[in-house]
Amino acid sequence: MNIFKFYIDKIIDILKTANKEGLIYLPENLNSINVDIPPPKFNCDISTNVAMVLSKPNNKSPIEIAETLSSLIKENDKYIEKITIEKPGFINLKLNKDFWNFLLHEIINDKEYGSQKTKNQKTYLVEFVSANPTGPLHVGHSRGAILGDVISNLLKFNNQKVTKEYYVNDYGNQILHFTKSVFLRAREILYKEKFPIDNPDLYPGDYLKQIAKNIIDQNSDLKFNNFDEISKNLTNLSVKESIKLIKINLNNLGIVHDNFATESEIVQNNEVENVIKKLQNDKFVYTGKINAPEGEDKSNWIEREQLLFKSTDFGDDKDRSLQKYDKSWTYFASDVAYHYNKLNRKYDMLINILGADHAGYIKRITSAVEALSGEKNKLTCKVSQLVKLIKDGKPFKMSKRKGDYITVEDLINEVGKDATRFIMLNRSNDAELDFDFSKVKEKSKDNPLYYVQYCYARISSVFRNIKQNINDDIIISNYDFKYSNEEIIILKKITEWPKCIEIATEKLEPHRIPVYLYELSSEFHSYWNMGKNDPSKRFIEKNNKIKDDKIVFLKIISNVIKSGMNILGVETPEKM
Template sequence: MLAKPAGQPPRAIAEALAARLTADPRIVSAEVAGPGFLNLRLSPESWRAIVRAALVEGRDYGRSTMGRGVRVNVEFVSANPTGPMHVGHTRGAVFGDALAALLDFAGHEVTREYYINDAGAQVDVLARSAYERYREAHGLSPEIAEGLYPGDYLIPVGEALKAKFGDALLERPEADWLAPVREFATAEMMQMIREDLALLGVKMDVFSSEKAITASGKIEEAIAALRGMGLIYEGVLEPPKGKLPEDWEEREQTLFRSTAHGDDVDRPVRKSDGSWTYFAPDIAYHWDKVSRGFDQLIDVLGADHGGYVKRLKAVVSALSGGRVPLEVKLIQLVKLFKNGEPFKMSKRAGTFVTLRDVVEQAGPDVTRFVMLTRKNDAALDFDFDKVLEQSKDNPVFYVQYAHARVCSVVRKATEAGIVATDATLARADLGHLAHEAELALAKKIAEWPRLVEIAARGQEPHRVAFYLYELASDLHALWNRGNEDAALRFIQEDADVSRAKIALARAAGVVISAGLGILGVTPAEEMR
């Protein structure tokens, strides 16, 4: 890296650096290797200092100031208020929540936000579906026409409508009942969604309503702003390349010049009949987010929204004058398996697996951890049997087990009359930690602060999950070394020595606890 600007061969630079660095007391040796690598060996005391720092700082150890003063809005889930959340939403919810927690740990000021699509045609469909259930509640047979939502979850909504409105809405034209039923049903759906989220332990800071944004005139405001920049015009779109759709015809409509901000084609904001497209409220919503003063926006969307990313970025770029970056995190599909067989999910057949199904069977900890063991842009296999098995196929148990072992050590020590609070341990003479296996664990603990920053910078919470697995592995390894070599057990005859060893275990426990906290997983104190 330095070779070019310095105009010297890499090895020469490395040797020069090595000479200087060996003078530092914290560095035991600095050796040049290979074509110009510099291997530094830190003193055991450096690693012991890490253990002490972890104990003193506790769950704040590794917290970064990297995002200081940066206000980030993380929008996630944003499921339509038309039914219960399913597996796909679950992954988005877990990812968004963990990403928000990660950014928070890295020092950002984070807002978790849910955008309620409560204004489009889909909520009218919901209202019509609920109305049929309302009729059903009155003993009439429901007519669930093609395109309506057939799910049983609307039956109680029909009952509730009956309780609220009695028979006042029966035998009336749609114009009379559509609005009140829509209001009522979307409120019910949002209630259900909030409960689903609560099952997963996800708590939003802000719920934004499409309806409210639309009603407040923000669409017109945002479009006017874009128009002021010369980015809105009346025009005709090019037909799509390739084979032309059967009924393609040219239509003049209002377009957004998204190509000026990196998109491939301009996008319609008004239909030819003058009403807004779906895109228009989204423009307004992002305008709203920008005007609330966020420094960075993150949208967590399903992978099927991939074709939508460029226009969203274009809008935010235009409306913020390039000030606010928008990152869109696409969440790939969750493939369900049962008995090793793919498990087909169909909304129409009513065989779709809900968030509730998953969480009630697997529990929130397993659900969250498993869904975070893959990068967001790779598809995820979710095998019910493996997940329910609660075996070592489940990395979450492996990590929790490590934490439980640490807790177990502390319990045993306390029973043996050794004071083992973190405050006491932090004052222990860590000079008793000298074995390479012990220092190896300390080194892994030392990686935590840097890992947090890397993961936050890349917006990749899965890195935390993989790191915790490695940390747990190092702890289990050291634990088992105690089977062969009694000197490596955490609890020793000598109380001072014990405290040093337990301090190391606790330091690992503290990091596991903090890491699991980011992932939203409970650090188990014992395994049952």
């Protein structure tokens, strides 16, 4: 039940009839007609811009059209108490009590209220995190991880089919350096050799000692004499250890992937060769030269003939290299193969969540997917911007070099899963985020998580006091209530929930959900406090009973909060 759609459909029906009767001329495209909630001062529930949109094509003033339409609307809708026209031509509707009773009756026990019920269910592959398997996740990874998880939840809430995937980059130079670091840490343990801490290629973090120790303990036959001899085996073991750590981190954040795809498998199965052959056949690959980037030190630049992907055909600023100097594949080449692999698994839509530092990569990979699929918007990439850590009022800089960074484990231990998720989701993913440790820990209004949870807890306390289970369906025989103006303000907010979900889904912007939940909670807290002076606004009466209208009211609000918090992956405790 989306009242905006409900009224747009209604208005368009009326327009079509009026058009047939020759009362009004209709342009082809009616998309700019919309229905909204008007500002509070008009004391109305719904407004539409239809008269202004039709003004020009009809060569009449908006007010004139509004007058014609408003009488038609009024005749055709039994839910209208009052209809007014406001300059410059808005039509404002005030809905009667039958409407609110109808609405509440529709949604009271609908656990999926707000869900976008589309006819065709689509399959999505959401790839996120995909951090290099060279150690545990740090705070920077967690924002994208949470974003991807909640986008998946959001799609699922709308009854779409979602696979959550992690792409393990277990191939290439960084992994080689990582394995070498494990090797040297192992020798440090076994032979007391000093780890070359100053070698900038190696990974200095302490966690490598533990990884090395685990590998030694579990593989007594492995000899740490010659790196080249055990390199392949040790890579596998080291990556496995890393993935183990990463999975623990993800679990602590409340995230479980459905699938882990590995780069090494893509390479071993010759998928890179295959995809490049396909692109060659389609004339998207050629041998040529590319220029060094402007404004940087070009002294090390070696110009050479190389295998290039024609991403400029799709709007990229240069073509992209597929092969390294030694003829091995670039990261991009295997990623193209990986995306071809995704395409062959026949998903309707692909979504990638990337960190800000990989944003420059989007153009070339969407180009590749377009070249391979022939579809323009098959792949959507969302970027999670930087997280600026603030500790003790000062920015906290992480340095991978020194192994000096805040891990997900530190984060969860210090602020907890729910607060982390809520705060990280409370901002647009396109904007940088200040993450202030002391504030996130604070149990007050400063922390929007507790504010929303407290709203749910307050509602729960009413249910507890009247000895009802908040999760049970509400059975009401007769929907005939008259809500006060203060209550209708909140009911109006409730009607916005489907719209919030719609926009959040369409734009893949889950931050709209915590923002909405905060606003709804704010209105509820405000109402709650009115009960102090005005007994009619209290929920429980002197005889410890509750009226039907009140319990319906509470149930609706708690349903919305609960389903919103579920999408966010955050708890709704009944007591705080």
